[in-house]
Amino acid sequence: MSQALVHNATRGTGKRQRLAKPELLAPAGSLEKLKFAVHYGADAVYIGGQKYGLRSNADNFSFEEMREGVEFAAKYGAKVFVATNIYAHQEDLDGITSYLKELEDAGIAAIIAADPAIVELAQQVAPKLEVHLSTQQSTMNWQAVQFWKEEGLPRVVLAREATMNEIREMKARVDVELEVFIHGAMCSSVSGRCVLSNHFTDRDSNRGGCCQSCRWKYDLHADEQSIMEPGDNLFTMGSKDLCMIQHIPDLIEAGVDSFKIEGRMKSIHYVASVVNVYRQAIDAYMESPEEYELLPEWVEDIGKAANRPLNTGFFYAVPGSEEHIYEAEEKPAPYDFAAIVTDYDEATGIATVQQRSPFRPGMEVEFFGPGGRRFIQQVTEITDEEGNSLSVARHPLQKIRIATLQPVSPLDLMRKRLS
Known part of the structure; x- marks a missing residue:
């Protein structure tokens, strides 16, 4: 201990x-x-x-x-x-x-x-x-x-x-x-000792069934009448x-x-x-x-x-x-997970990545790995494993080849900046 x-x-x-x-x-x-x-x-x-x-x-x-x-x-x-x-x-x-x-x-x-x-x-x-x-x-x-x-x-x-x-x-x-x-x-x-989920859906939070009812959107009522105006955001807890x-x-x-x-x-x-x-x-x-x-x-x-x-x-x-x-949530930063590095060719500077969400040439992306390694670049040409040029990496888990500005390693991640 x-x-x-x-x-x-x-x-x-x-x-x-x-x-x-x-x-x-x-x-x-x-x-x-x-x-x-x-x-x-x-x-x-x-x-x-x-x-x-x-x-x-x-x-x-x-x-x-x-x-x-x-x-x-x-x-x-x-x-x-x-x-x-x-x-x-x-x-x-x-x-x-x-x-x-x-x-x-x-x-x-x-x-x-x-x-x-x-x-x-x-x-x-x-x-x-x-x-x-x-x-x-x-x-x-x-x-x-x-x-x-x-x-x-x-x-x-x-x-x-x-x-x-x-x-x-x-x-x-x-x-x-x-x-x-x-x-x-x-x-x-x-x-975590909640019973709202039990009450609304008969799913017991304390037995593994929480339905996240606090994140639902609710109307507000007083004396059985809604007190919300048209266009108001619905209320969450x-x-x-x-x-x-x-x-x-x-x-x-x-x-x-x-x-x-x-x-x-x-x-x-x-x-x-x-x-x-x-x-x-x-x-x-x-x-x-x-x-x-x-x-x-x-x-x-x-x-x-x-x-x-x-x-x-x-x-x-x-x-x-x-x-x-209490209102609609906004993601604090406009980034999304795009790919996992599976291989890197030092001779050519080409990384092979597994697509996890669509990306295309012209996008700004960031590669990062353990210990604080990271760099930002723009996606240039991308190809499939056979070398065919692609306008977009659209298929989940597809292997994509992309040139990187710095060396990367397997299990490094790529995230994309959303416009």
């Missing part, structure tokens, strides 16, 4: 304490996304299996895919966690024992659980699996953290509503790993997304052990972009805290992958009305 602070000198010398490097934990909604998350710098990824998780609509993993994911992650020294974070009805527990044992056999490092029945059962039947307490337990005080430590859990995933001061106190009082969401979507309900890239020093100094990114339903572009930025920021601070500075390109790159406006959640203050989205 990692410690919040590791002394590099005896007390009384006045020397600065050396901070432990936090884990960067990324979402992976599919095996492909897992590989990109790890390749772009994640220390660990969390995934969902075919059962017992809260993202039933994600491309959840079979046991065979889990084994492949574990094997791939191990090459990078990374770990794989599995979300088993439903609140279970009795019928949900059928088969849970064999499921947990299979996770253990597949090499999964830990499960993320909320229901005490699943927590206790995992400790009994799959002792090699660490059990991390899910954010669904809404843990916001050090006494609760102490309780779960005494129950044998090495890590607690805090509620998104926990403040920076509360995190500091938890870490000072309890020697246990703390995992904290630092980027991604926020729930309009406390720690969604919150802005969380982003802590500007506050990496605070998180590390507070002793947070694991920086968690939300987004198992998000794209490869989102996962790679966000992981890439936080990886650079964490490494830069750990290398030289005194000389650390936030680079503008980090904030810019986060914006290129953002789906909604961003804020700092509950870390410094309770979000007010200005931290919610």
Whole structure:
């Protein structure tokens, strides 16, 4: 178990304490996304299996895919966690024992659980699996953290509503790993405990069926009459997304052990972009805290992958009305994921890319890869694999050849600037 602070000198010398490097934990909604998350710098990824998780609509993993994911992650020294974070009805527990044992056999490092029945059962039947307490337990005080430590859990995933001061106190009082969401979507309900989806669609949010009803568009009524004027935008209840890239020093100094990114339903572009930025920021601070500075390109790159406006959640203050989205959302930056680099010929300077959304000659695109490598260029001539010139790359997954201004590597990504 990692410690919040590791002394590099005896007390009384006045020397600065050396901070432990936090884990960067990324979402992976599919095996492909897992590989990109790890390749772009994640220390660990969390995934969902075919059962017992809260993202039933994600491309959840079979046991065979889990084994492949574990094997791939191990090459990078990374770990794989599995979300088993439903609140279970009795019928949900059928088969849970064999499921947990299979996770253990597949090499999964830990499960993320909320229901005490699943927590206790995992400790009994799959002792090699660490059990991390899910954010669904809404843990916001050090006494609760102490309780779960005494129950044998090495890590607690805090509620998104926990403040920076509360995190500091938890870490000072309890020697246990703390995992904290630092980027991604926020729930309009406390720690995801929502029943709107149940009410409107009979889909249970706490059993993996959330219909995102807070993002729906609503009319406003008073005394059974609409109070909206013709042409008014319909009302939504969604919150802005969380982003802590500007506050990496605070998180590390507070002793947070694991920086968690939300987004198992998000794209490869989102996962790679966000992981890439936080990886650079964490490494830069750990290398030289005194000389650390936030680079503008980090904030810019986060914006290129953002789906909604961003804020700092509950870390410094309770979000007010200005931290919610009431009208039509606008993408913060006009960029879209266009292609994945699959090969590069150094002799010709020609890259082979796999199309993920249409692009054409004349478009401005940006190539980027792990560690902050990136450059912008205009697309010149493009051809298919047989060398035929194309006016547009229109077919999904088609292999396209394109000249690049700088060398690129497999798994680099290309995004396009939208006009």
